[in-house]
Amino acid sequence: MPTTMIAYVEQQQRLVSDGDAEPGDDGQEYIGALDVAAAGDIALAARDFGGMVFIPPATLLRPSTTDDVVRAVCVARRSSRLTVAARGNGHSVGGQAMAKGGVVLDMRRLGPPMELVRCGGVAADVPAGALWEEVLEWGVRNHGMAPTSWTDYLGITVGGTLSNGGISGQAFRHGPQVANVAELEVVTGDGERRVCSPSLCSDLFFAALGGLGQFGVITRARIPLVPAPKMVSNRRSAVEGPSRSRSVTRSYIRRSLRPSAFDMLSEPSIIISMQVRWIRVVYKGFEEYAGDAEWLVTRADSEAFDYVEGFAFVNDLSDPVNGWGSVPILPGSVFEPAKIPAESEPILYCLELALHHNHRGAAGVDEVGNLAPSSQELTDTRHHREYNESSQRQLIHCLSPSGITFAPRLFNLCICIWQRAKEMMWPLRYMRGLVFAADVSYVDFLSRVGRAEEEARANGTWATPHPWLNILVSSSDIADFDRTVFKRVLRRGVGGPMLVYPLLRSKLMHSTFLSLLFLGSGLDFGGRGV
Structure with a gap:
């Protein structure tokens, strides 16, 4: 019978090897050698989102390149007591990203910027300190693409969730975020910068994913992308007609299509947008x-x-x-x-x-926007066609006094997703x-x-x-x-x-x-x- 295991790492353990350590030192003499950036607010690195522990490090560093991370790890290796912890956006709950008397690396400034890559598919090369909300905005706005697996809260870093798991409501289909990575760049405890993947240095790749930072500092991740859900929208450059007609238009949309379904912009345009x-x-x-x-x-x-x-x-x-x-x-x-x-x-x-x-076009709407019959309620083809055409006429008739053209295809797409969800439920x-x-x-x-x-x-x-x-x-x-x-x-x-x-x-x-x-x-x- 399967058993349940609960794993909890109270604090970050030593990342670096003791191979080059000098016995008896406390590591403080090596702090001055860390010239990657000015020391930051140490109090910041002594707290996290959990708010239950306070563990000050010796210093907080803000690396901007992977080479900066390498230098910090190499310097820390010279001491038997300097620990190194990578900190993303501080969303740990039990001090996992803290280093008592050691070095905390604030990864938020790490570069280079995100980059779209094509190698057997489309992916994004993302610095480990990027927030998932930044990945979402960059991917959708610039390329119409996005990762498939997310966390519920996006104000956390890519390197942070990949070091833990990254589980949310999409994981039942796509797996957790650690199962949706094509390549990593990792700085290991011996101060080496390594690129790894399922086929290159695979032991390190699979150990770092979900490894709680114990096998190295993730500095970059290559995340596969897919097309983001399509926007359903209707746009007209000007709203014509008297103000009362415009009010009737909005009132109808609120009653029939739900106010939350759309981004209703003020004159002179109306944009209707829905994707989920x-x-x-x-x-x-x-x-x-x-x-x-x-x-x-x-x-x-x-x-x-x-x-x-x-x-x-x-x-x-x-x-x-x-x-x-x-x-x-x-x-x-x-x-x-x-x-x-x-x-x-x-x-x-x-x-x-x-x-x-x-x-889901085959299951709900064809290429020209005609609704497919529901197996539960619209099994009769003639009734489906009449229902579809009647609904279009009602909406178009209501919007026409304001001079707004509401495409039948858009209406069908709106109804289709509601019908589809109702049938599935x-x-x-x-x-x-x-x-x-x-x-x-x-x-x-x-x-x-x-x-x-x-x-x-x-x-x-x-x-x-x-x-x-x-x-x-x-x-x-x-x-x-x-x-x-x-x-x-x-x-x-x-x-x-x-x-x-x-x-x-x-x-x-x-x-x-x-x-x-x-x-x-x-x-x-x-x-x-x-």
């Missing part, structure tokens, strides 16, 4: 939630959502941090407790899904009265936690301690975990986000250091909470 259908539904019990989530992640790609994740929250009206406010997507939407059945469990579960507007056992949905851009969807960060910084909660724990539990044990942890402990209050969602072990890159912790086959449930 974003859905949250609520479950009254864990058995239904886990069963549906497992079923969703085992669908064929042509039948699967692009993102499946979820979280647990308390079924308690009196709890001020019950998590109800985190379920609705749109500002102003309200979680209605009256819709929770009386027989619901003390812990509720929210399943979060996303479906992209991308390559048909078998699920969520509470029908607690459904929240929105249509947003691809970048906005991936940046959703960044908006929560802005709110947390504004109200001061971002600076509070975050004793997070990441754990993977075998699917055969997850029901017991729910009974023991969720229902006995969390029923008295969660106190913060508690994510729980299924992953496929087959999607882990089994040669990486990370995968050594998760032996066996089948499903695991990943969780993260406070």
Whole structure:
């Protein structure tokens, strides 16, 4: 039977070899030799996002090139006590990127800039200190391309997540971020700069991925890219007609196409843009939630959502941090407790899904924008055609007084993705009265936690301690975990986000250091909470 293993590295261990160390030294005499950059704010390097430990280093350095990293490691090798730790954006939770009395490398200034490369596919060469939100913006804006696997929060560095794992709601399809790397540049503990890949220095490559920085400092990564989800948009250079007509237009769009679906710009143009259908539904019990989530992640790609994740929250009206406010997507939407059945469990579960507007044309819309019939509701071809044409006429008639041309193809694409999502959710056992949905851009969807960060910084909660724990539990044990942890402990209050969602072990890159912790086959449930 598969077993569960929990790995936790309290602090960064020595990166460099003791081979050249001089006995009895404390390393301080070598600090002056580190001329890569001016020493930074040491207090910054003594803290991290977890906020639970304070470990000052001897110095904080900000390398701008890989050669700077090499020099720092080589100097540290001359001491038996100087440790080296690479720090990204400081999002560790237990001092893993700290070095007591040692050298912390702030990787955020590391170059060179991101570069598009073509070698058996399209990829991006990315410095390890780049934030994933910067990779997203650069790829989509400049090239219409993006990586396939992400983390929930994008304000963390490429080198940081590749040293850990990088797991989120796309991992069931594409694997974690460590499984989506073509090449690395690593500075090892002996001060050597090495380029590695699955076919070149593969031992180092697979050890560094998920290796918690213990096998070297990642300085560059080559990340494969794919076309980003297509934008569905309608543009007209000028809005004609009286102001009342323009008001009617916006009112119709708000009623029929949901305000969150589009970026509504002020005159003289209207741009309608949507790339992701974003859905949250609520479950009254864990058995239904886990069963549906497992079923969703085992669908064929042509039948699967692009993102499946979820979280647990308390079924308690009196709890001020019950998590109800985190379920609705749109500002102003309200979680209605009256819709929770009386027989619901003390812990509720929210399943979060996303479906992209991308390559699903064969299943939903053809090349000219005609809807394909739904297997659930539009099986009659004649009725489908009449429904499609009637809906187009209604929308075009409403928009025509303002002189706005709303292309039938765009309308079909909008309806198609909603119809597709509804059909895919048909078998699920969520509470029908607690459904929240929105249509947003691809970048906005991936940046959703960044908006929560802005709110947390504004109200001061971002600076509070975050004793997070990441754990993977075998699917055969997850029901017991729910009974023991969720229902006995969390029923008295969660106190913060508690994510729980299924992953496929087959999607882990089994040669990486990370995968050594998760032996066996089948499903695991990943969780993260406070």
